[in-house]
Amino acid sequence: MIPWEVVGRARIPGSADELVLSRRGTEFSIKISGYVSELMNSRVHGSEDALAEFACSLVLDRKRPEVLVGGLGMGFTLAAALKALPHDGVAHVAELVPEVIEWNRGPLSMCAGYPLTDERVRLHQGDVAALLRASTAAYDAVMLDVDNGPEAMTHPDNHWLYSAQGLQAAMRALKPMGVLAVWSAEGDDRFTARLRKAGFDVELRTARDRPGKGARHTIWLARN
Numbered sequence: 001m002i003p004w005e006v007v008g009r010a011r012i013p014g015s016a017d018e019l020v021l022s023r024r025g026t027e028f029s030i031k032i033s034g035y036v037s038e039l040m041n042s043r044v045h046g047s048e049d050a051l052a053e054f055a056c057s058l059v060l061d062r063k064r065p066e067v068l069v070g071g072l073g074m075g076f077t078l079a080a081a082l083k084a085l086p087h088d089g090v091a092h093v094a095e096l097v098p099e100v101i102e103w104n105r106g107p108l109s110m111c112a113g114y115p116l117t118d119e120r121v122r123l124h125q126g127d128v129a130a131l132l133r134a135s136t137a138a139y140d141a142v143m144l145d146v147d148n149g150p151e152a153m154t155h156p157d158n159h160w161l162y163s164a165q166g167l168q169a170a171m172r173a174l175k176p177m178g179v180l181a182v183w184s185a186e187g188d189d190r191f192t193a194r195l196r197k198a199g200f201d202v203e204l205r206t207a208r209d210r211p212g213k214g215a216r217h218t219i220w221l222a223r224n
């Protein structure tokens with residue numbers, strides 16, 4: 001068995017924690033310091049792909065669809081969005097940790113097939129919340145996979161994204177009939193209720209780690 005080797009560490013802006021990138025042969029893992037479970041593993045991305053596949057399938061009939069992915073991670077959700085989008089679509093991606101972007105240009109680049117080199121990508125280094133706060137009717141779909149579910153894990157401020165105020169901002173940032181898609185390791189009835197209270201029409205789907213096997217994760221598809 002090849003041992004894990006730490007190949008990168010990155011301080012999370014505004015937090016005392018860091019992201020730790022490890023490698024074992026061709027497999028990569030990202031953990032948050034202090035957590036035993038992984039934030040991301042390069043071998044397990046069926047549900048990260050599904051987040052984009054589900055969300056993009058609902059907006060593909062639009063003219064020049066424009067979507068926002070937060071965050072970049074290992075690039076799987078971004079790559080799946082690019083696969084689904086037409087040649088004139090646009091995929092914005094927001095990533096809080098600058099080193100994650102460097103890793104995606106370096107050792108992680110091949111994991112999801114070099115999505116950052118696609119001309120349709122608009123990369124924003126920073127908090128996805130800042131883009132949501134600043135946007136009005138800008139996106140056909142917003143896909144959030146920044147924590148392990150609708151509770152802050154990577155950064156304490158991420159709580160806002162799942163709050164009533166955050167959901168109102170997401171609603172405003174979406175074009176009419178737009179989709180807010182949120183990834184979670186598990187279901188969360190209170191979050192479903194908050195989405196409905198914010199005025200979204202909510203559908204819950206599940207997606208597995210790998211085709212036909214592995215854990216089932218939850219994806220909320222919330223339409224305004």
Ligand SMILES: C[S@@+](CC[C@H](N)C(=O)[O-])C[C@H]1O[C@@H](n2cnc3c(N)ncnc32)[C@H](O)[C@@H]1O
Pocket residue numbers: 039040045048049070071072073074075076077078094095096097100126127128129145146147154155158
């Ligand atoms: C679970 S990973 C995303 C995995 C991604 N869906 C993929 O397919 O590889 C979470 C990512 O979101 C980033 N992140 C966390 N909070 C963020 C925020 N508020 N704004 C932008 N990116 C954020 C983390 O640094 C990390 O890279």
